[in-house]
Amino acid sequence: MKDVPLEEIVRLAVLAGEVLLRNGAETSRAEETMYHIARACGADQAECFVIPTGVFLTVTDVSGRPLTTMRRVKGRTINLDRIAKVNELSRRLADGRINHAEALAILSRVANERTGFSLVPAMAATGLVGGSFAVLQDGGPGELAAALLAALTVRYIAHLVSRLHGVQFTFEFLGALTAAAIGSAAHYFWPWLSRDVIVVGGIMPLVPGMAITNAIRDVIAGDLLSGLSRGLEAALTAVAVAMGVVIVLAVM
């Protein structure tokens, strides 16, 4: 366990950090996991620095030779399943239940496998989020159905827009636009349905829950740089959603 080459340690730890960051882990988790992995592989010292768009790692071996790597992380998604798997992996590596080579194999598989649900169940779940929030807002069966449809459509737009990498906040804007349009249309054809409840349900999947939660956790952990940028991300998302809704409300 203690004779892993420095390059291999860095490769494993940086990959773990990249997978965590790419799938929406908070900063302190990425830093701690990289540190524990490097130490478990026999590094004498390890220093990591993680910001939402990149990972920096310096590992020093027992002879005092340092090696620094930096990995730019582009295109963040949300996949808590992968975070749980990397978390489990780092635990098992630290306990000595798996060795370095096994860990690297598992990690490569985790990074590339398709996890979670395919499009149709994901759309159904997103629809349920919207529909059940409509129920919480005292909506009846009609509002439930319309909010379900609106939220479903939002998820489908996410599927269409996901190919346009590097264009931030477009999806939130288009999603809110569509949800508001569906709400207004439903209210136009069936005037007894509440437009407000339908639109609120429809924009529910666009709430930046992950950004807000991570911003809180980063600030608590003292990672102010990440906390601020994630907080700003949440605020800008909210603005994009508001713009989409406001345009439709102003026109219709």
Added chain:
Amino acid sequence: MMMKIAAVFVMGTAVGIMYRIPRSLLFYGALNATLAWLVMVLLAGAGTDAVAANFFGGVALGAAAEALARRLRRPATMFVIPGFFPLVPGREAYTTMRYVVEGRYGPATEMAAQTLLTAGAIAFGIFVSVTVYRLALAGGLWKGADRC
């Protein structure tokens, strides 16, 4: 009321699926969502201010999430996310936008303040319970704790 509890439970599960939480944890996330929402609604029903009710909902959510995270040895985020959604002040945010569009800036400002305060209260509630948990850990009140 039973209808709404069922809706919160469904919502917690659905949010879990949306954020790809491991399937074995979906139930706990939904349970946490129901707990946080019940705390919020019961307090609001008992006459507590909406912002304070949301704050205590956030406290309950954060505390339950940390406890589950320690117990099941999974990141706390997985239990916070589903619980957070039913509390989101979506209705208030939407009403703000509607007032702005209708040119009623007075009520719009009022509603915007309400939205921001409610959202801030939830976030601060989670913040408080996580901080208290960490302080308890640092103080050694919780033996055999482990990083999660």
